[in-house]
Amino acid sequence: MAKKKEVTVEERLRALYDLQLIDSRIDEIRNVRGELPLEVRDLEDEVAGLNTRLEKLELSLDAVNNDISDKKNLIEEAKALIKKYAEQQENVRNNREFNSLSKEIEFQELEIELAEKHIKEFKAQIEQKKEVIAETKGRCKERETHLKHKQGELNAILAETEKEEKALIKKSEEYKNSIEERLVSAYTRIRTNVKNGLAVVPIERGAAGGSYFTIPPQVQVEIAARKKIITDEHSGRILVDPALADEQREKMEKLFAKL
Known part of the structure; x- marks a missing residue:
């Protein structure tokens, strides 16, 4: 029997950021409807x-x-x-x-x-x-x-x-099912408690996306290494490096274009 492939931290981060991009797109659509x-x-x-x-x-x-x-x-x-x-x-x-x-x-x-x-x-x-x-x-x-x-x-x-x-709601559920339950629960909890529903954010100009608090250089290096899931100590958001964010954003934009 073949051994089940273990999911790396980087793969988890990519999946979580993909899920965030999908859910943010759903939020955008709902915001267009507004009140x-x-x-x-x-x-x-x-x-x-x-x-x-x-x-x-x-x-x-x-x-x-x-x-x-x-x-x-x-x-x-x-x-x-x-x-x-x-x-x-x-x-x-x-x-x-x-x-x-x-x-x-x-x-x-x-x-x-x-x-x-x-x-x-x-x-x-x-x-x-x-x-x-x-x-x-x-x-x-x-x-x-x-x-x-x-x-x-x-x-x-x-x-x-x-x-x-x-189609996006279906995709969101598919991604949630592919991510381990504890991470989905953490993601959902953070998303509920933070502004704009952003639970996973990239580092922008040395700070967490949407935040003014600078992240120490050593922590930024650890985030870029993609060896563990790191959260922002001020907002509790899960952090990803800019390069990963750009790659996943490009991938998801292609997916959205097909829906």
Whole structure:
């Protein structure tokens, strides 16, 4: 049985930097989308909320119209009673009956007066509600137009990048599976905790990429030797030498061009 080839530190460093380049490319794609998905979701929620408000306003408008109908019916009933009582007054036998019917007529007249007052108030409510409905419809239309525009932007970006992003995510998983688990865990932890998701960085002008802290010359020599995995004492990032970084960047750019 052939002995399994042992992976060197240099090979691990190259694989880790390749993984970093893939994940950074995924980050770039997602940054292009930026806040668009959230904006679209917020606009969808806003439009849904405005439509719900419109439904409630329409229902309340119907309720007020029903109230007006009820009051008009009450007025017709009161008028019918007034007519009835007036006819009865013509056939009364004494003043007590006449006065009793007069009170009934007076009561129905007050009912008519009150109903007409309520109808007037209801009509004022209707005008107010119509104004709010018109304003809400205008707002809803404006937000729907904005939503359509933002959805178009998002769909265009997705159409351009979705295929590449899926291919890159698959590649990222493939690279993670080819690297020993403890290194992937360390990489993921560092990537989560540092700015821009950069867990593996090359030395640039004597410092770790993105850092202003100079790395001692002896440590730089050790990094260039590629005999052990060295991390930046300030940021915790895994460090690679510039030559290795350039070689892997060139290799990965060719890979990205094929996706």
